[in-house]
Amino acid sequence: MQRTSRMLTPQEALDIILAHVQRLPSEEVGLMDAAGRVLAEPLYAPEDHPPFPAATMDGYAVIHDDTSPWREVIGEQFAGHVTDVTVTPGTAVRITTGAPLPAGADAVVPVEDVELVDDHIVIRREEVRPGENVRPVGADVHRGELIVPAGTVLGPAEIGLAASLGIASVPVSRRPRVSVLSTGDELVDPGQPLGPGQIRDSNRFMLVAALQQAGAEVVWAGRGPDDVERLTELLRERIAESDVVISSGGVSVGERDLISAALRTLGTVHIERLFMKPGKPFHFVTVGRTLLFGLPGNPVSALVGFEIFVMAALRAMTGQQPVIPEPVTVVLAHPIEPGDRIEYQRAIVWCDETGTLFARNTGPQSSARLLSAVGANAYLIVPPRAEPYRPGERLRAILRRPVHGQAR
Numbered sequence: 001m002q003r004t005s006r007m008l009t010p011q012e013a014l015d016i017i018l019a020h021v022q023r024l025p026s027e028e029v030g031l032m033d034a035a036g037r038v039l040a041e042p043l044y045a046p047e048d049h050p051p052f053p054a055a056t057m058d059g060y061a062v063i064h065d066d067t068s069p070w071r072e073v074i075g076e077q078f079a080g081h082v083t084d085v086t087v088t089p090g091t092a093v094r095i096t097t098g099a100p101l102p103a104g105a106d107a108v109v110p111v112e113d114v115e116l117v118d119d120h121i122v123i124r125r126e127e128v129r130p131g132e133n134v135r136p137v138g139a140d141v142h143r144g145e146l147i148v149p150a151g152t153v154l155g156p157a158e159i160g161l162a163a164s165l166g167i168a169s170v171p172v173s174r175r176p177r178v179s180v181l182s183t184g185d186e187l188v189d190p191g192q193p194l195g196p197g198q199i200r201d202s203n204r205f206m207l208v209a210a211l212q213q214a215g216a217e218v219v220w221a222g223r224g225p226d227d228v229e230r231l232t233e234l235l236r237e238r239i240a241e242s243d244v245v246i247s248s249g250g251v252s253v254g255e256r257d258l259i260s261a262a263l264r265t266l267g268t269v270h271i272e273r274l275f276m277k278p279g280k281p282f283h284f285v286t287v288g289r290t291l292l293f294g295l296p297g298n299p300v301s302a303l304v305g306f307e308i309f310v311m312a313a314l315r316a317m318t319g320q321q322p323v324i325p326e327p328v329t330v331v332l333a334h335p336i337e338p339g340d341r342i343e344y345q346r347a348i349v350w351c352d353e354t355g356t357l358f359a360r361n362t363g364p365q366s367s368a369r370l371l372s373a374v375g376a377n378a379y380l381i382v383p384p385r386a387e388p389y390r391p392g393e394r395l396r397a398i399l400r401r402p403v404h405g406q407a408r
């Protein structure tokens with residue numbers, strides 16, 4: 001069947017998809033299970049940190065303007081142990097890093113600046129400043145301060161900070177439940193012999209890996225049956241159990257493209273084709289709150305469709321910020337021949353010593369060549385135009401991975 005619907009730009013498609021996303025409910029998880037989860041509500045500090053004035057050096061707690069020529073050492077204060085000694089003029093208390101400053105003292109002189117003679121110390125410098133080598137109460141974090149905004153993906157720093165303030169569990173968005181299926185009679189799994197005309201089902205493993213990395217709960221729904229009624233039935237089952245259903249293959253214009261037919265009977269079709277390469281055939285359908293993405297069968301087209309559109313939906317669903325990563329400006333390192341659609345070329349972006357970002361593509365950009373995505377840290381956005389892009393021209397790129405100081 002020939003489609004007449006206009007091809008949407010990637011930005012138009014993102015706007016439509018995001019307009020149909022609903023936020024997932026939140027749940028409370030312990031800090032040991034919080035890594036990679038998206039914080040559902042802002043975290044505020046329930047207490048001051050440090051909770052007591054603490055020494056930042058190993059040394060002696062003293063009174064800064066004490067004029068005594070030497071101080072008697074009247075006790076020891078270690079981290080975790082509090083003594084009830086009070087520092088008075090002419091005295092000092094031995095103290096370790098992190099230990100609470102004893103009453104009466106207002107500074108810590110490091111051991112390096114002190115001479116210990118029997119049971120007293122002589123400070124080997126002119127002046128001790130008030131508050132020297134002491135972190136006052138709340139110096140790092142004030143009670144009530146915003147410490148982690150909602151929408152943050154929790155990592156080691158956020159989790160460690162929460163623990164330091166006595167927070168034992170955090171509210172996070174529920175993981176998206178996502179079902180994945182592949183379609184195509186030609187597909188066999190790796191590990192099985194290839195018959196004539198058969199190819200391996202790479203999309204299954206690629207999409208499951210992408211979803212695991214995105215923090216989703218993934219269900220492999222199997223290979224779609226080659227009968228439209230049974231395929232519709234399988235999709236209906238998965239829709240009931242899932243926030244998102246993703247298929248690959250069968251969305252182009254052939255008679256065997258059953259997914260299009262099944263999706264049309266199941267829900268509202270919002271997108272069928274994109275003004276984009278790879279990924280021209282791309283279906284976005286909703287059934288109630290569930291989002292369905294019919295990705296193309298070509299492996300690179302499926303990967304790009306996933307990373308640009310499905311990831312945006314998953315981020316919006318969990319409240320992650322930013323929903324759409326801001327592209328960076330890059331300088332082309334070689335000529336590029338534009339296509340007839342907005343092209344997302346797999347590329348390597350690197351940074352020179354002045355901080356300028358450069359880009360080169362990863363070689364042949366066929367939608368079947370997954371090797372073009374291996375090692376690519378960016379999608380280089382190449383708009384169509386009559387003449388080739390020249391080296392030194394500027395384009396925009398979406399980063400998928402960190403940028404290094406040289407092309408790798």
Ligand SMILES: Nc1nc2c(c(=O)[nH]1)N[C@H]1C(S)=C(S)[C@@H](COP(=O)(O)OP(=O)(O)OC[C@H]3O[C@@H](n4cnc5c(N)ncnc54)[C@H](O)[C@@H]3O)O[C@H]1N2
Nearest residue numbers: 182184200201202203204249250251252280296297298301
């Ligand atoms: N007459 C036209 N033909 C095609 C058009 C078009 O506009 N007019 N669009 C082309 C574009 S662009 C793409 S992209 C593909 C996508 O087509 P489908 O989504 O229908 O995908 P299939 O035909 O099922 O498969 C395409 C290709 O990918 C291989 N494949 C499928 N599933 C998997 C999998 N799970 N793992 C690995 N490889 C897979 C399949 O064997 C085919 O080689 O359509 C163009 N055609």
Ligand code: MOO
Nearest residue numbers: 278279280301367
């Ligand atoms: O758009 Mo297709 O995804 O070129 O190969």
